[in-house]
Structures are given as C-alpha cells and as structure tokens.
Amino acid sequence: MDIGQRLEQELEQAVGHAAGNDCPPKLAAALRDAVFPGGARIRPRLVLAVSNACGNKNAPAATGIATAIELLHCASLVHDDLPCFDNSLLRRGKPSVHAAFGERIAVLAGDALIVLGFEWLALKAGERLAPLTRILASCVGGPSGICAGQAWECEETIDIVRYQRAKTGALFAACTMGGAAASGFEPMAWQKLGFAIGEAFQVADDLRDVAGSPEKLGKPVHQDETNHAPNFVAELGFSGAMAHFEELLELARAAIPPCPGAEPLGRQIEAVSRSLVTGLSARTAAA
Amino acid sequence: MDIGQRLEQELEQAVGHAAGNDCPPKLAAALRDAVFPGGARIRPRLVLAVSNACGNKNAPAATGIATAIELLHCASLVHDDLPCFDNSLLRRGKPSVHAAFGERIAVLAGDALIVLGFEWLALKAGERLAPLTRILASCVGGPSGICAGQAWECEETIDIVRYQRAKTGALFAACTMGGAAASGFEPMAWQKLGFAIGEAFQVADDLRDVAGSPEKLGKPVHQDETNHAPNFVAELGFSGAMAHFEELLELARAAIPPCPGAEPLGRQIEAVSRSLVTGLSARTAAA
Secondary structure (H helix, E strand, C coil): CCHHHHHHHHHHHHHHHHHCCCCCHHHHHHHHHHHCCCCCCHHHHHHHHHHHHCCCCCHHHHHHHHHHHHHHHHHHHHHHCCCCCCCCCEECCEECHHHHHCHHHHHHHHHHHHHHHHHHHHHHCHHHHHHHHHHHHHHHCCCCCHHHHHHHCCCCCCCHHHHHHHHHHHHHHHHHHHHHHHCCCCHHHHHHHHHHHHHHHHHHHHHHHHHCCHHHHCCCCCHHHHHCCCCHHHHHHHHHHHHHHHHHHHHHHHHCCCCCCHHHHHHHHHHHHHHHHCCCCHHHHHC | CCHHHHHHHHHHHHHHHHCCCCCCHHHHHHHHHHHCCCCCCHHHHHHHHHHHHCCCCCHHHHHHHHHHHHHHHHHHHHHHCCCCCCCCCEECCEECHHHHHCHHHHHHHHHHHHHHHHHHHHHHCHHHHHHHHHHHHHHHCCCCCHHHHHHHCCCCCCCHHHHHHHHHHHHHHHHHHHHHHHCCCCHHHHHHHHHHHHHHHHHHHHHHHHHCCHHHHCCCCCHHHHHCCCCHHHHHHHHHHHHHHHHHHHHHHHHCCCCCCHHHHHHHHHHHHHHHHCCCCHHHHHC
16 A cells, blocks of 8 residues: 555545534544645655655554644645635535535534544544644644634734744644654654755745646645735745755755765755745746 | 632633734734633533542543633634524624724634643643543534534524524533543543433523523623524523423432442532522513
8 A cells, every 4th residue: 555545545544533423423534624735744644755765663643643643734734725714615525514514513523633633543542642742733733833824814914934834844843753753753853854955935826826726736726925924926026936946945955964875855845845946936926 | 729710820821822922913803802701610610520539540631631622612602603503793792893993803712722722731641641631622613512512593494403402512421521531530421411411401592591681691682592502491491491490400419420429520510500590580580
C-alpha cells in the first residue's frame, strides 16, 4: 500500500470512529464531507517524509500524528469558511460545510474534528503520546498556533511575522516536529524547517490566489483582495513574491537537521513545493 | 489550600499558558473572559470528589483532568452562546464572549479552549495520559459527546435519550470516569453514575429555566421555551420534573461503585445537587 492509500485508510478509520454508531446523521455527514475527498494531503505526507528520513522508528505513531494533523487542518478549513470569517461557499470544488449543512453543523463539525485529532493520537501514539500531543496543541491553539494566527486578523495592528507564522507556519512546524518526534528525534531542531516550508506554502497560496484559476484550485480566487487579508503578493509584487518563494526553498533545504534520509527529504520537499506554483506567471496574474 | 482555590489556581496557569506571550490581545482577553470568573465549577469538583473517594492516588492527574474538563465546558458555553445557536448575550452575569469580542474571536476562543484542554492534560497526566485523553475525547466529540448532543438539535427527529445523554450526561460521565481513572480505577464502572448526575443536573437546569431568576442564574430564563429546546418541564410538568429529579438522585446514590470513600461521596453529590433546586417551586415557575 502506498503512502497516499495508507493515509486515506487511516483518515477513513478516524472519521468512521467519530461519525459512527450513535452520531446524529447530519453531523456524521458533515464530518465525512470535511475530510473527503481531500486536497493534496500535503501536511500528513510531510510528517511521513520526515519520519522516514529519521528512520521511521514508530510507524503507528507517525501515521497517527499525520492523521491528527490532517484532521486539525480540515477543522481549520471548516471554521475558516464560516460566514463570520471568509464566508466561502466553495471548498475543494464543492459546497463548503456551512453551505451544505448550515452554520451550526459547521461549528460543531470543526469542534468535533479538533477533538478527534487528539483522540486519534491517543489511540495510536503509544509511548510517544505526551510529546506528540504537546507538539500538536502548541501548533493549533494559543498563544501561537492556528487559532492565534486567525485571531491576528481581528486586531487593528497585525504583527505580520507572528501572523503568518501562526496561521500557516505553525501547522507545518507540527508536521516536521511531529514526524521527527515519532521517530525519537528531538523535535525542536525540526521547527525551523517547518516554518520555512510553511512560509513557502503561504507565498505559493498568495500567488495562486492572484494567478490561479478557481477550477484548478477548487475554491474562489482573489479572496485576499476581497477580504483585505495581508498577503505577500500585495507586499512584494508578483515577481518579488516568486523570488521570496525561491529563497524560502533554499532556506528549507539548509534547515534540514542531520538525519539518515536528509537528501531524499530535501528533494521531496522541493518537488512538492514547486508543483504548487507550476504554470503561474505574472501574465495569468494580470488576467 | 482548599479544593476551590486549587482549581482556580490551575485554571489560571492553564489559561496563562494559552493566553501568554505572543497571543493576539483580543484572543487572550476572550480566553480569560470565558473561564473567569467561573460558575460553581461543579464538574471539576466532581472529578476531585471521585478521585478522593478512590484514594486520590495521582493528584496531578486528577487536577489535570478536572481542569481539562472545565476548559472544555467553558468552550462549549462560548460556542453555545454564538448567534447561530442560542444567540445569548449574557453569561455568568456579564456579556457573553461573542457579545464582548465579536463572533470571530468567540469561535476561535472556543477552539483554543478545546485544544488547551487536551494540551493541559498532556502536561499533567503523566502515565495516565492515554486513558484520560480517550475519556475526555469520547465525552466531548462525536459520536456521542457534547458536539453530538448539540448536533441532535439540528435534526428533524430528536432521539431525546441520546440527546440529553450526549449534551449534558457525557461530560458528567467524563468527570466520574476521569476521577476514577486518575486514581487507577476501571473507568467504565463509573459511567452510569456520571449519566445519572448529568441527567439530574439537566432536570435542575430545566427547572431553573422556568422557575429561577435571571439575577441569580446570571443568564436569561425561559430560553428553552424561546428556542423550542426539548426539556423535562415541558415533558413532565413542574412537579413531575421535581419527582424525576429525586429519582435520579436515588439512582446516582445506588450507582456509586465500591471504593474507599463511597459514603461521603454519596452525601457530597446529594448536597451539591439539591443546592441547585433550592427555593424553586411551582409558584415561582408560574410567576
């Protein structure tokens, strides 16, 4: 079974656990809808890539934290799409959870996915549970996880570095730190790599928002402009943002700590990152 | 230091952890506002009472799960008060979180409190972390925790037993099971007691909603009628609901599993439960 299939299978098991038996039918359908069909599953793949580079010493713990991170990511998308935030009706090419099931079910589905992330980890992580739970929590809650990142958008003055780092970087840091910790490596050494990848992905996301097509992305474009969200293209221009993206890939390559599979990991990170901006150009941005 | 002070101190530490350092100021203030000043802290007190009755063999784990449960309870109140649910502007005698900080911060504060509950447990539970995390998650997420309870309200046909059990009973079951598990007792034997106490508290809450005063409760009354929420007084009448409350206390007393402190625990549960309905009568309900 390849990595993609293994991830989908474990996500199926996790969602089946929360949406099973006594679950109210609409909540069960919304949980499934929030997780399947998925996007590129970039975050859990990164966890497994790092764990493999570190010798894959505890495969169940690695797949457990990979699954938990993807569940938390899906939760954040469900809540981000709510009317009080982005009010987005489209996600991954189909109606967002609140568009399909209403706002109340969307709030609850997000909540239940957060809980499920921690629950799944507790079922899978074995002796690695405590450090992995702390890594996951610190990257999604306060003071500097995803919730905090989103909350910076509610402040009059935004600290842009903290904002980007918390909103996108933190969950990527959970991937690199979680993959390393699952294989018994000291997680803090892997944080910098996660932040660099996270910032590269944020830049790619901003570039796609101005130069991508809604059909290819499965969600509306030009959202940053509409929502006045701070973004790299507005700040640096299209080619400036592209140059910054290249710098970040360089920084990421240099930030990989010593480990048995450092070289293939570097190549993998570069290939996945580059695929995100393939075909984008200043011309499509102007269109 | 008495139990109440110990709980407040640990809640202070937990909230200080999530709202510290880099936390965006509004989110930090909302987290504090959602937890302090608290209500009666009935749930964490129940955890500690059960853990004591079981010999209090791991005080940090017991206080940890008590704190985590209270944080999850506060999270559920913040999300329950949102415009798409109860749209309540008042909580514990002051503006609800969304009334004070806006809807976006209220969604994020609830999310961050859920995360903090699991994070705090990971910092405190030591070797008891895995079973305590599973107990906490099963009582707040899907398929039959608080999220599921709330989601039953979105269904055309409500299964009233599952609804009440998930919405209120589950978190009380987390208290009794968590307190027992923290002291090394088999948690499942303690579930029935939690459900009985939870149902008694739900009946008391329904009685207070028709016969209490908003000043004393710190929140609006007659909400069940306004929101067409299923409730025991509408179903059984005032005196029928009072009789059912007494039956449930009897059931709870009988459900306490064998343990060193079973007798004082029974007296404590009865005293706290009765205090909730003191002074309520059919006369005040009619007023």
